[in-house]
Amino acid sequence: MQPQEFSAWLALESLQRQGYSRYLFLSERGPNTCERCLSYHGQMFTLGDVPIPPIHGNCRCELLAMDSRMEAIYRASPQGFMEAFQRAKGDEDGGVFLLDHDAFPVSITPDHLTRITLPSGHMVVDLSRPNSWDGSGGYDLAAAAASYFTGLAQDARDLIGYLLNAQAARGENKWNSLGSFMDWLTLGIVSGTWRGFVDRHEEMVANPNLYNIVNALTGGFLDTLKGAVTPEEPWSLEHWLDILGTALTVYAAYQTAVNVKNILTGSGDDALRAGGTLADDVDDVARSAGLTRTQIDDIIKMPRGQRPDPNTYLSKEYINHHLSQFKDGVTKFYAKAPTGTVGPREETFVFPSSYADDMIKQANGDTRVLEQLLGFDPGDLGDAPVRIDVLKPHGLRMPTGNERGANPYWIPGGYTSGGIPEAVIDQVQPGDYTVIPVQ
Secondary structure, rough: HHHHHHHHHHHHHHHHHHOOOOOEOOOOOOOOOOOOOOOOOOOOEOOOOOOOOOOOOOOOOOOEOOOOHHHHHHHHHHHHHHHHHHHOOOOOOOEEEEEEEOOOHOOOOHHHHEEEEOOOOOOOOOEEEHEEEEOOOOOOOHHHHHHHHHHHHHHHHHHHHHHHHHHHHHHHEEEEHHHHHHHOOOHHHHHHHHHHHHHHHHHHOOOOOOOHHHHHHHHOOOHHHHHHOOOOOOOOOOHHHHHHHHHHHHHHHHHHHHHHHHHHHHHOOHHHHHHHHHHHHHHHHHHHHHOHHHHHHHHHHHOOOOOOHHOOOHHHHHHHHHOOOOOOOEEEEEOOOOOOEEOOOOOOOEEEHHHHHHHHHHHOHHHHHHHHHOOOOOOOOOOOEEEEEOOOOOOOOOOOOOOOOOOOOOEEEEEEEOOOOOOOEEOOOOOOOOOOOOO
């Protein structure tokens, strides 16, 4: 929407507040009148769908704003009404005219009509807020915007007042029944949700079209979406709330879809937590390491490179016991056989060789299961991984979480997100390891 169009919407919105909620479109109906303007002629519009002249360059069409009473008079005698309007407006063509509440078709005079011209060519009126006039027949956009936001604030105050009064009424009945108490406790969510469900169900049963069926099944989302896309009162507080509701619903649906996908594919830290695997293993580590869940979460949240030395939060006995699990050698898993050194120059993650056979057996040929046990992303091991065994590792120590290979699934305490013990060793040189295909 262009700035001049928005200024026209602001003006019509202010008219709506005064009761001028109907807009009669009148075209010149001459030889040069375009088909679009001809199709609008004689139609009555609301604020949600009204076309605002000028529709195009050299447009001479007019819009007559009126209240519902004037609309009834117009529909009783459309031709007589339009003739009276033409006589009252005189030679002025094009724009938006306001017809006063007290006008009648038999006595419409120029005094009953108000017409203001914007520099952009749009005609807008706001009789209730004189500061919107610029003193020269134009319209002050800044003042109009100020009055618009003042109106929004007033609507918000009215809404809050209504909610407070409704809650007070619920408070008077909260001890009448368990339902009344829950309705009071949830600020009316219980009754509101139930009424909405009943209303949508009844509408679906009475008129079982696709819209009503989908609207009922989605908890009224289509109504919210309709209010956001085709509002009855554009840019009103209700319109903004519908936009916000639509955005939040779409975002929540997207996040739910992502979480479900991650759970089904076994990918992502959120998926592991949602599936219970990571949460359970963190709790197990916390219990065995003598740490609280909060301590572990705080360490995980620290940026890589700033995490503390495990000796500062793990006991010496815990560390010695943990590293003793690697006394019979260590194992790594790669997507393909290495041709030189194994791991980065600084260090590389390893697992106890005594666990390797059990992990391979548990995976049962499914590499994705093996990746989940090791705390890898899906696809890290490819489709034909290899096992790298190191009988005599050098520099065996606890992981700090600052290593180059520490991914988002890393947990302090020396276990993978799949519950497998892990440690780090120095880079492995050629000749110090053996490679075996994972069967």
